[in-house]
Amino acid sequence: MANSIKKAWYKEMAVYQVWPRSFCDGNGDGIGDLKGILSKLDYIKSLGVDAIWFSPLYVSPQKDYGYDIADYRNIAPEYGTMEDFKAVLDGAHKRGLRVIMDLVVNHTSDQHPWFLESKKGKDNPYSDYYIWRKGRMNNKLPPNDWRSTFAGPGWQYVPERDEYYLHLFATEQPDLNMDNPKVRAEVKDIMKFWLDMGVDGFREDVITFISKREGLPDGFPLPVAAGVEHYIDGPHLHEYLMEFKDVWGKYDCVTIGEAPMMTPKRALKHISEGDEQELNMMFHFQHMEADCMFVSWIKMPFNLKKLKTVYTNWQKQLYGKAWNALYIENHDQPRVVNRYGSLKYRKESAKMLAVMYICQSGTPFIYQGQEIGMTNIGLKDINQYEDVSTKNIYHMARSFGVKDETVMKLAAYASRDNARTPVQWSDEKNAGFTSADKPWFPINPNYTEINVKEAQEDPDSILNFYRKLLKFRKENEIVIYGDYTEYYHERDDLYCYGRTYEGKRMLVICSFSEKNITFTAPPAYDLSFGKCMICNYDDPTAVAGGCVLRPYETRVYLFE
Ligand code: GLC
Numbered sequence: 001m002a003n004s005i006k007k008a009w010y011k012e013m014a015v016y017q018v019w020p021r022s023f024c025d026g027n028g029d030g031i032g033d034l035k036g037i038l039s040k041l042d043y044i045k046s047l048g049v050d051a052i053w054f055s056p057l058y059v060s061p062q063k064d065y066g067y068d069i070a071d072y073r074n075i076a077p078e079y080g081t082m083e084d085f086k087a088v089l090d091g092a093h094k095r096g097l098r099v100i101m102d103l104v105v106n107h108t109s110d111q112h113p114w115f116l117e118s119k120k121g122k123d124n125p126y127s128d129y130y131i132w133r134k135g136r137m138n139n140k141l142p143p144n145d146w147r148s149t150f151a152g153p154g155w156q157y158v159p160e161r162d163e164y165y166l167h168l169f170a171t172e173q174p175d176l177n178m179d180n181p182k183v184r185a186e187v188k189d190i191m192k193f194w195l196d197m198g199v200d201g202f203r204e205d206v207i208t209f210i211s212k213r214e215g216l217p218d219g220f221p222l223p224v225a226a227g228v229e230h231y232i233d234g235p236h237l238h239e240y241l242m243e244f245k246d247v248w249g250k251y252d253c254v255t256i257g258e259a260p261m262m263t264p265k266r267a268l269k270h271i272s273e274g275d276e277q278e279l280n281m282m283f284h285f286q287h288m289e290a291d292c293m294f295v296s297w298i299k300m301p302f303n304l305k306k307l308k309t310v311y312t313n314w315q316k317q318l319y320g321k322a323w324n325a326l327y328i329e330n331h332d333q334p335r336v337v338n339r340y341g342s343l344k345y346r347k348e349s350a351k352m353l354a355v356m357y358i359c360q361s362g363t364p365f366i367y368q369g370q371e372i373g374m375t376n377i378g379l380k381d382i383n384q385y386e387d388v389s390t391k392n393i394y395h396m397a398r399s400f401g402v403k404d405e406t407v408m409k410l411a412a413y414a415s416r417d418n419a420r421t422p423v424q425w426s427d428e429k430n431a432g433f434t435s436a437d438k439p440w441f442p443i444n445p446n447y448t449e450i451n452v453k454e455a456q457e458d459p460d461s462i463l464n465f466y467r468k469l470l471k472f473r474k475e476n477e478i479v480i481y482g483d484y485t486e487y488y489h490e491r492d493d494l495y496c497y498g499r500t501y502e503g504k505r506m507l508v509i510c511s512f513s514e515k516n517i518t519f520t521a522p523p524a525y526d527l528s529f530g531k532c533m534i535c536n537y538d539d540p541t542a543v544a545g546g547c548v549l550r551p552y553e554t555r556v557y558l559f560e
């Protein structure tokens, strides 16, 4: 029931995600940093967002670019100092932007002092901070068959302890033993530290992985992430997340948990509103699987019906009970225009995709560069890649006998590095990202055409479209709180849904075709009574019963 939906600031906000290393370099060493971020706060504010989520800024050996933390209470020197962070926090707050930190507590870096102690032996205070086991076959084989999400074994042998430690991600990312109450107390302390400083919440990295099934039984044999069924939604997850809520629940803040392999049904156990709610929202992955199986590396043809089924499920099942986190890009996903849109119709399709997800019920997240329609760089040589998962998958595929050329073709499409090229600020040297001779990572050569400066000046740009769309969302509660009905599910060239709220109605129309297609309005919607509020083409003419949609055309009609 539309009227029973509870309002909250975190439901109304839109969030901009910054991946610091590639956002903006403020000191000319080729690496993005806090000084650079500070200089762009006005730009971020100008998008019409309400918050910034920072991918990890903490001290880290950067084996997984910040998701391997060596000190939870300090800023990585290459990004700046704690003073620099406080200036950003303050500058954001002054502009009415909240700040969301990444909380990575499923694992630490292997250089974290806890791990350096823990690996020394069994009789030290940090001995049980990680998941240590004896191997099988006289310690010759790992304790079970679990494999890393990044390919390769899930265990690493350490001679000092004559034991193996579990790492669900890179070898340098040992999993914390969350069953140890001391570890949970550390997590709560870390949360408190940042909340007391004034940050406004956390995006919690693979937080649904923190509880592993007792006995760590063998998993279904998969080349990557074998064992995942034993920890995607482990036995103590609820208990531990409720414990963390004892801390954050006392602050006016927001929590968003990253939840791979999550389904709406299971999500409702965790994020349904009420006393037992563990997190405000979850990032699930199902809608990022419309062109692949589970991960972008197992490529399939884009399937619009699959995408619509996922969205409709989440919209319907959560409505009035829990809240959706909406995104189509982040630092782990290749650029969406390459995947669900069209390079030929880059501008049109980027705008259409923006409407497609932002006009649903939920909190939209926008990843740096998405707002100017950045595209995959598609590097050709494995040595140009930086991402640990890309390298591991490459070597695994090569060991299976797959040709270099074939893997590289796939990487060009699927690698996370596609999202990690420096933001293209202008058509000047190094896209205005850095004054250094060489940025830390290659810049997409298309920066001469695709850049923020060009987009600022063009009233018709993707950037200005995002601004308009976010303003429209802010000014119309129906976009935020309305219910959702999908139309024409069977069509594979069109995504159409309606929203209703307090007597108003809205119709969202998205063409996924490179051709002109006919659109017939659903019976309850007479287009001649609706007002076309958003469109990615000039002159959206229509008759009562419908219209012709141009390639990747999108329209939003409001009926008041
Ligand atoms: C999450 C992060 C990803 C990281 C992984 C391990 O999926 O988004 O970037 O590699 O967790 O921390």
Ligand code: CA
Binding pocket: 025, 026, 027, 028, 029, 030, 031, 032, 033, 078
């Ligand atoms: Ca720098």
